[in-house]
Amino acid sequence: MNGRGFAVACANIALAKYWGKCDEALNLPAVPSVSVTLDALVTETEVVVDPALAADLFTLGGVAQDGGAVRKVSEFLDLLHGGAPRECARVTSHNRFPSSSGLASSASGFAALAAASARAYGLDRTTAELSALARRGSASAARSLYGGFVELPAGTPGDGSLAARPLHDADWWDVRVVIAMVTKAPKDIASRDGMRRTTRTSPYWDAWLACAPGYARTVREGVARRDLEAVGAAMEASTCAMHASAWAAVPAVRYIRGVTLDALDRVEALRREGTGAWATMDAGPHVKVLCAAADAARVAEAMRSAPGVVDVRVAKPGPGIVET
Ligand code: 2P0
Numbered sequence: 082m083n084g085r086g087f088a089v090a091c092a093n094i095a096l097a098k099y100w101g102k103c104d105e106a107l108n109l110p111a112v113p114s115v116s117v118t119l120d121a122l123v124t125e126t127e128v129v130v131d132p133a134l135a136a137d138l139f140t141l142g143g144v145a146q147d148g149g150a151v152r153k154v155s156e157f158l159d160l161l162h163g164g165a166p167r168e169c170a171r172v173t174s175h176n177r178f179p180s181s182s183g184l185a186s187s188a189s190g191f192a193a194l195a196a197a198s199a200r201a202y203g204l205d206r207t208t209a210e211l212s213a214l215a216r217r218g219s220a221s222a223a224r225s226l227y228g229g230f231v232e233l234p235a236g237t238p239g240d241g242s243l244a245a246r247p248l249h250d251a252d253w254w255d256v257r258v259v260i261a262m263v264t265k266a267p268k269d270i271a272s273r274d275g276m277r278r279t280t281r282t283s284p285y286w287d288a289w290l291a292c293a294p295g296y297a298r299t300v301r302e303g304v305a306r307r308d309l310e311a312v313g314a315a316m317e318a319s320t321c322a323m324h325a326s327a328w329a330a331v332p333a334v335r336y337i338r339g340v341t342l343d344a345l346d347r348v349e350a351l352r353r354e355g356t357g358a359w360a361t362m363d364a365g366p367h368v369k370v371l372c373a374a375a376d377a378a379r380v381a382e383a384m385r386s387a388p389g390v391v392d393v394r395v396a397k398p399g400p401g402i403v404e405t
Pocket of ligand 1: 094095097098099100108114187188218219220221222272273276362363364
């Protein structure tokens with residue numbers, strides 16, 4: 082068989098954060114999360130099944146990968162086959178943004194890989210099945226199968242079927258996410274390691290478990306009402322609680338840098354001046370600012386002039402997976 086699959090997936094930003102697992106083996110989130118898929122952060126992946134290969138090959142951004150990166154892809158292709166024997170594949174992927182720096186490249190990466198590999202191996206899968214599969218690679222990837230506003234419920238230990246579910250299409254709400262990048266370097270602590278350390282050692286882990294579902298509910302209800310202030314406030318509370326729980330791990334899991342705080346000062350200043358702008362951070366130092374479409378240019382300008390900001394992109398709600 083020489084099957085081929087190609088898929089384009091957008092990354093997503095959690096408005097209410099996922100952090101920590103209730104089942105590590107099945108990669109099930111301990112808390113519910115709500116995201117918006119972003120049109121500006123795109124991964125393109127091609128999978129070609131090649132019976133002549135003795136091992137899988139993985140090229141990312143034009144660079145042949147080895148070791149752990151190839152192993153992750155191979156394990157994912159094994160999962161797709163439920164452990165049954167399979168032919169090897171050539172996987173070629175390209176992120177149109179910096180990889181592994183807290184810009185959710187694993188979300189778009191595993192979403193695109195799930196769709197492209199199912200197609201290449203001729204396996205018919207529903208979007209929900211692809212979402213559950215992508216979740217095994219990276220829980221946030223489950224959300225990137227869908228466009229617009231998406232929820233990933235908390236998992237139940239032992240139940241591997243958990244998938245994200247779409248809440249509203251991309252055209253539901255004309256918001257913008259202004260992405261202020263403060264470095265192009267890869268992050269220091271992989272999310273998976275950061276989550277494990279938080280779960281095992283943070284005195285604030287239980288507090289995070291207690292508060293996260295409420296933030297997810299407030300965000301979900303706020304998105305349904307298109308209430309930017311409610312969503313923005315709950316989004317900031319969710320990110321601060323997530324980072325606080327991680328920071329209190331031993332040793333600390335700290336993604337926030339000085340430049341992150343400078344950018345946050347800028348967001349607070351925008352609000353004081355009357356512009357609706359709210360910030361969120363993921364497993365990296367970058368700051369993403371939620372605002373109305375009409376305010377995006379002003380917010381982008383303010384972030385561009387913040388000390389340490391090296392690049393600014395403006396994203397809007399984007400589409401779900403596209404396969405060819
Ligand atoms: C999120 N993040 O909800 C949260 C907020 C980062 C901070 O999901 O271990 O790559 O592969 O399931 O999905 C990033 O972690 O972690 C993430 P794994 P993932 O977007």
